[in-house]
């Protein structure tokens with residue numbers, strides 16, 4: 012894969028997003044708890060109404076007509092048989108959530124009820140309709156409650172369950188991760204000259220945050236043959252995206268570009284005018300008319316890889332998932348004044364790890380050199396500092412909050 016056409020940071024993000032739109036992930040039905048973080052691939056429709064039946068909203072007495080009422084028995088939630096209808100002047104002792112009998116006008120809570128000694132008659136003030144959850148008063152059966160593209164949160168999963176769903180249709184792009192570098196070790200304290208893999212642990216959470224799913228992690232040695240074989244077998248897994256960590260530069264051990272060239276990949280972004288993260292790349296296998304899998308090259312320096320993941324990987328995945336990019340969350344400020352020392356780069360856009368204070372000010376946290384995730388671990392976002400920045404406000408790219 013040839014090319015030195017470094018693109019501006021905003022153009023790189025837009026290119027990744029456009030490619031994601033061209034490669035929508037297939038729709039899959041997944042269990043509710045697995046669906047959290049993905050985007051709905053269809054409107055969420057109520058299979059049952061909520062509440063599904065007329066139910067007591069308080070522990071007390073379901074009553075009909077005017078009191079005092081004769082107490083006809085007791086109803087608990089889940090007791091099965093539909094209760095006989097109440098006639099005016101009758102009541103039934105009832106637990107919260109139990110279906111109210113036909114004829115119920117209100118529920119009289121225990122704290123408002125006065126019983127005779129044998130608890131066979133009860134008196135009290137009622138308001139018609141009060142303390143009953145009427146069927147469908149929140150959601151009618153068949154109602155559409157969330158639109159396609161909405162991000163599935165834990166609350167959505169619970170809502171879907173109460174509307175009768177066991178699984179939800181989602182577009183969740185799959186990501187196969189390849190970690191390159193002969194010096195990289197996966198566990199423990201590295202020996203001299205060896206380096207712990209600090210990118211692999213970032214990706215599952217970040218990918219999920221962007222609506223995707225890591226489905227495999229492989230290791231690649233620093234040879235052309237190994238990189239080529241790893242890309243081929245990764246493509247065979249049918250993952251939507253292959254994320255390669257390291258080997259993105261042009262050193263003697265960096266074989267990603269050559270291997271992509273041999274595979275006939277189409278370059279989309281080859282170098283981005285940002286610091287850190289400038290060697291990142293985006294390409295795809297397959298035909299331009301049906302691109303895929305998409306290959307994202309993340310630089311080996313871990314903070315550079317994180318910047319690249321927010322620049323290319325997250326926008327790509329979010330678009331392929333049919334959801335908004337979480338790095339530009341519309342519920343969070345898009346830009347804030349930056350307080351603290353920040354110097355623009357003479358040519359490239361800098362991404363500076365910042366902590367957001369009281370939602371009003373972004374303050375650089377430091378420790379954000381390309382090789383260190385210490386700053387990012389303390390930060391809420393990266394402030395985007397273009398070369399012509401004059402101070403004051405900067406655009407923010409939000410980090411996954413955990």
Ligand SMILES: Nc1nc2c(c(=O)[nH]1)N[C@H]1C(S)=C(S)[C@@H](COP(=O)(O)OP(=O)(O)OC[C@H]3O[C@@H](n4cnc5c(N)ncnc54)[C@H](O)[C@@H]3O)O[C@H]1N2
Pocket residue numbers: 190191192194195206207208209210211256257258259260261262265287288289290309310311312313315381
């Ligand atoms: N002559 C030039 N050399 C370099 C340039 C350049 O423009 N001209 N760019 C530098 C920048 S910026 C970066 S970033 C790196 C990118 O290098 P690669 O993507 O090829 O990655 P490696 O060479 O394999 O590793 C770089 C560095 O990162 C460490 N590393 C790699 N993988 C991991 C990992 N999974 N976890 C933690 N650390 C990792 C690796 O040990 C190296 O120290 O190129 C510069 N060079």
Ligand code: MOO
Pocket residue numbers: 285286287288289290291310312315316381382
């Ligand atoms: O991607 Mo490199 O930071 O710019 O270290």
